[in-house]
Amino acid sequence: xxxxxxxxxxxxxxxxxxxxxxxxxxxxxxxxxxxxxxxxxxxxxxxxxxxxxxxxxxxxxxxxxxxxxxxxxxxxxxxxxxxxxxxxxxxxxxxxxxxxxxxxxxxxxxxxxxxxxxxxxxxxxxxxxxxxxxxxxxxxxxxxxxxxxxxxxxxxxxxxxxxxxxxxxxxxxxxxxxxxxxxxxxxxxxxxxxxxxxxxxxxxxxxxxxxxxxxxxxxxxxxxxxxxxxxxxxxxxxxxxxxxxxxxxxxxxxxxxxxxxxxxxxxxxxxxxxxxxxxxxxxxxxxxxxxxxxxxxxxxxxxxxxxxxxxxxxxxxxxxxxxxxxxxxxxxxxxxxxxxxxxxxxxxxxxxxxxxxxxxxxxxxxxxxxxxxxxxxxxxxxxxxxxxxxxxxxxxx
Ligand code: ASP
Ligand code: MG
Numbered sequence: 001x002x003x004x005x006x007x008x009x010x011x012x013x014x015x016x017x018x019x020x021x022x023x024x025x026x027x028x029x030x031x032x033x034x035x036x037x038x039x040x041x042x043x044x045x046x047x048x049x050x051x052x053x054x055x056x057x058x059x060x061x062x063x064x065x066x067x068x069x070x071x072x073x074x075x076x077x078x079x080x081x082x083x084x085x086x087x088x089x090x091x092x093x094x095x096x097x098x099x100x101x102x103x104x105x106x107x108x109x110x111x112x113x114x115x116x117x118x119x120x121x122x123x124x125x126x127x128x129x130x131x132x133x134x135x136x137x138x139x140x141x142x143x144x145x146x147x148x149x150x151x152x153x154x155x156x157x158x159x160x161x162x163x164x165x166x167x168x169x170x171x172x173x174x175x176x177x178x179x180x181x182x183x184x185x186x187x188x189x190x191x192x193x194x195x196x197x198x199x200x201x202x203x204x205x206x207x208x209x210x211x212x213x214x215x216x217x218x219x220x221x222x223x224x225x226x227x228x229x230x231x232x233x234x235x236x237x238x239x240x241x242x243x244x245x246x247x248x249x250x251x252x253x254x255x256x257x258x259x260x261x262x263x264x265x266x267x268x269x270x271x272x273x274x275x276x277x278x279x280x281x282x283x284x285x286x287x288x289x290x291x292x293x294x295x296x297x298x299x300x301x302x303x304x305x306x307x308x309x310x311x312x313x314x315x316x317x318x319x320x321x322x323x324x325x326x327x328x329x330x331x332x333x334x335x336x337x338x339x340x341x342x343x344x345x346x347x348x349x350x351x352x353x354x355x356x357x358x359x360x361x362x363x364x365x366x367x368x369x370x371x372x373x374x375x376x377x378x379x380x381x382x383x384x385x386x387x388x389x390x391x392x393x394x395x396x397x
Contacts, residue, residue, distance in 0.1 A: 002173040003132070004029060004241065007039040007142060007163035011180035012236030013078055014044045021239045022178065023085040026137065029241050030091055035132040037166055038139040040082050041159040042074020047143075050074060064111035065150055071112075072098070072151045075141035075159070083139040093137040098146040102127040102138075104169070105162065107145035107152045114145045114152035116165060118349065125169035140166065160221035167229050174230040177217065182235045183246030184209070184216055200247040211373045219373055223348040227251055256347030257392045263339035263382045264296060265314035266367065268306045269321060271331040275302050280330060287320050296342060297377060299368060306368070308379065311339050340367050341385035345376040349395045352376070358391050 006026060013019045030036055041047075050071050054062065076097045083095035096102050104124040107114035131138045142159025145152040154161050160177060167175040182197050184206065189195040201209075203222050210219035216233060225231055227250055234245030274280050281300055284307060288295050293316070297308040309317055318336060325331040345355070352371050355378065359366055364384050370377040380388050 002034040003037075003170060004034050004174050004176060005037045005039060005163050005167040005170070005172045006176045006178060006241055007159055008041065008082070008236070009159065009177070009179040010041045010044050010046070012178045013040060013082065018236065019043075019078075019081055019085050022236065023082060023089055023091075025178075025239055025241045026086060027089045027091050030137060036137050037128055037132070037170065037172075038082060038086075038137060039142045039159055039163045039166065040075060040078045040139060041142045043078050043081075046074035046077070047071055047156070068111040068151050068153050072141070072144050072153060075143050079139045079141050083137075086137055086139065091137055092135055093139055094131060096128070096138050096140045098141065098144050098151045099149075102131070103146050104128055104140070105145045105154075105165065107147050107154070109147045109150070109152070111147075111150070111152045113155040114147065115351075116145065116154070116161075116348070121165065122169050125166060128166070129170060155218075157215075157218040160218035161224070164221045164224040164231070167231075168224040168226050171226075172229055174232070175225070176241055177231070177233045178236050178241075179216060179233060180236060181216060181233075183233045184214070188214075198246050200249050202249050203251040206248050207374045220348060222248070223346065225251070256345070256349075257389070258344040258346075259385065259389055260296075260342040260344075263311040264308050264342045264379065265311040265317075265339055266306050266308050266337045266379070267314065267318060267321060268304050268335050268337065269325060269331055270304045270333045270335075271328070272303060274305060274330065275300060277330055281305065283324065283328075284321070287324060288317060291316065291320060293317055297368070297370065297379075299370075306337075308340070308342065308368075314339075337367070339382045340379040341382050341388065343376075343378040343380075343388065343392065345378060345392065346374065347392075347395065350376070350392065354395065358395075359388075362387070362391060364388060 008022050012022055026036055026038055054070050079095040079097055083093040086093035104121055104127055106117045106120035128138050142162040143153055145154055163175050184198045184201050185195040187195045203225055207219055207222050210217050231248040232245045234243045285295055293309055293313040299306040321334050325334050367379040
């Protein structure tokens, strides 16, 4: 039997008629025999309104705990509406909000941007499973969490996270994001009118798009996408959960902590005021490109540029760079440091702060750490590879 997690965004439940159409689309799939968990956002711009009203009313001493309680009311209203609509259609349903006994999503006490406690959440999600077993459609507040009986929020746009998180914990067949666009477009149609709808997109591509401003999905939602779980983004105006949209595929190989198998060489090229000169960086990367050498990371500073490549390519690159340095007026010398181990960390359990603490507590110096919103690239000396691997793996989910 299929288990679907369907998430309805604010516009898709933007008025009474839409809520009814949304509930009908759920009822239809339910009657075909699927188990369904519904995740709902706040109606339209309710969250914005609540934030604005709060800011106007309270100019000082608003605690984060109070703030989370207030902004959470949008979702707490919409689950009641959605669940009652389902019941009116003859479907057994229960709304689940953070004060319900059955509430599954447990977080830390960072009230407005809480971090999920995956172990506890996995345990609690069994509550939803037992509702599904009884033929009940649970309707869960998106965006919200709970810490010691207090409401927390996962941050703006967090309902997408809720959907994928529940999908992962329940081992769902499919996560469907119902929103106000047809899917993912090749670019913002406001900027280029010929933007095309993509039939499918990989998790990695989608994450990158989301991180760089595409509004269609929260960048961290896909941290919880398992390769075996199908996912798609569809338009609410199709009024059909089976509608076509953009499918999100992968990840190919789900490795929240990925250690590159070979040692990675770091070669440093020294010169003066390098950042002020055009073409220095591109010349260095072109030399690698022309010689079929893959560049993992380039770290340009004012007076030096460090290049990270597979150690198997290092001797060749070193020679090529040396020739280049000798000929170049801007560059003066080149050196090769100890080989490094390169980790790519995408586990939502490991934040910048966690990583920094972990390394400090264990007296390990990083050669380089590169943070982006979706990935941390960590280089440590090769000899620390096992130790760091072990430390990181105690954190991942
Ligand atoms: N209602 C929340 C917001 O507007 C969460 C969401 O819609 O995902 O940010
Ligand atoms: Mg959204």
